[in-house]
Each structure stands twice: as C-alpha cells, then as structure tokens.
Amino acid sequence: MRKQIAAANWKMNLTYQQAEQLLDGILQEKVAPGPDQQVLFAVPFPYLVLAKSEVDEEQGYAIAAQNCSDKVNGAYTGETSVEMLQSVGIRYCVLGHSERREYFSESNELLARKIDLCLEYGIQPLFCCGEALQVRESGQEAAYVQKQLEDSLFHLDDEQIRSVIIAYEPIWAIGTGKTASAQQAQDMHAHIRSVLAQKWGKDTADSISILYGGSVKANNAAELFTCPDVDGGLVGGASLVAQDFVEIIKALKS
Secondary structure, X not given: OOOEEEEEEOOOOOOHHHHHHHXXXXXXXXXXXXXXXXXXXXXXXXXXXHHHHHHOOOOOEEEEEOOOOOOOOOOOOOOOOHHHHHHOOOOEEEEOOHHHHHHOOOOHHHHHHHHHHHHHOOOEEEEEEOOOHHHHHXXXXXXXXXXXXXXXXXXXXXXXXXXXXXXXXXXXXOOOOOOOOHHHHHHHHHHHHHHHHHHHOHHHHHHOOEEEOOOOOOOOHHHHHOOOOOOEEEEOHHHHOHHHHHHHHHOOOO
C-alpha cells in the first residue's frame, strides 16, 4: 500500500510560542501512524529546528520545509537552499504550492530545477499542481494539470519519480465559496495517476502518493480519504487547530 499522508501546511502563521503549543497539543494525543501512514508538518523556516526536535522521537512524524531555492548557494539574500535544509535534517519540501505560483510567479521550469536539487540532496519533494477557476470553468483542467506534471516531472527517471509526493490543489475551491466534491477530487486524482502511468507504467504510478489540497477539514477528511486515488491531504487552515488536525490524521486509510 502506498503511503497515506496527512501534511500540515502552516503557511506564514503562528509565533514561535504558538507553534510549540500547537505541536505539543497534537503530539500529546498520541496518535500513532501505521506503517503505511505519514504525518508531515510544513512549518515556516524559523521553526524547522524546533519542530524537528519535537517530532524526532515520534514514529511516523516528520518535518517539511515550505519552499527552497533553485540555487545551491551564493549571493541570494533571503533564500534558503536544499543544502541548508539537509544540514538540519529536513527530509521533505513542499514545492509549487498555488500561492508560490501565483504570488511569486514560480514557473513549471523553475520547479523542475527545485525538484532536481531536492532529489540530489536526499529531500523528498511534495509537488503541488492544480487549476484556477477560469481553467475549471473552461473545461481545460485535465490538460492544464497534465502540462504542470509534464513540464516539472517528466524529465525524471523511474527511481526519482517514486520519491515524489504529489498534491492536487483545486485553487477554484479554496476561499472562493465554491466547493469540490469527493467525486471531483477522485476524478482528478485518477487522471493524475493515469498521466503518471502513461509515462512510467502502472506499477510506478500506483506507488506514488497523491494528496488532496482543497480545504480539507475534520468534517470532510474521511469522505475524501475513502476515494481510491486520494492518499491523504495537504491541509491548510485546519492544521492550525490541534484537535482538527488530529481528526484528519485519524481519517487516513489504514
């Protein structure tokens, strides 16, 4: 069974003290992920070392960075390299989140370079893809997401792609008042897996975790996670509430 993953994306939220309290509140519930389950916390850069120290002794819990530079090192003030992440023991990194694409103009080609650097330094990328409302309304969502995958991932070999986690974000269903149904999530996840299968074969496609990132909450996680091609969630706002995220972890397939 491929990994079922609950990934918390804290975005640019919480003070140091609040971050510590939130982690403590989640970990004190003693939810033990199964052998095919993984819990990730994608935390702001200043909290990476704190968060890692909190989960180091917890089986099935790990820390992710929310981004990285596409440069190894050098005169890039304000950037964080994969070498830096590796040096503090970070093994996961979120790449291509819809907010990075929209607000910071990150292209598919830029993300391909970041993917390569993460893999080179032993960091597992969590690659985000997804379409905006106008793309969905025009009926072009399948082709749009496929191009994101092709441009950023299709240069990888079989071993490399097996180290990539994918998260589908229906941008049109986040903060717009519109909602995506579990069936819409399953349809796109199945499409993504079919694209992977066409490139690398069914066995490889079936080994890759594909997470859903469209307003996953405690009250809809179980329904979403029962979909055959939905392997957990990339969780925003609900991951900032300890009990809500605990319930989302519990909703993972076992």
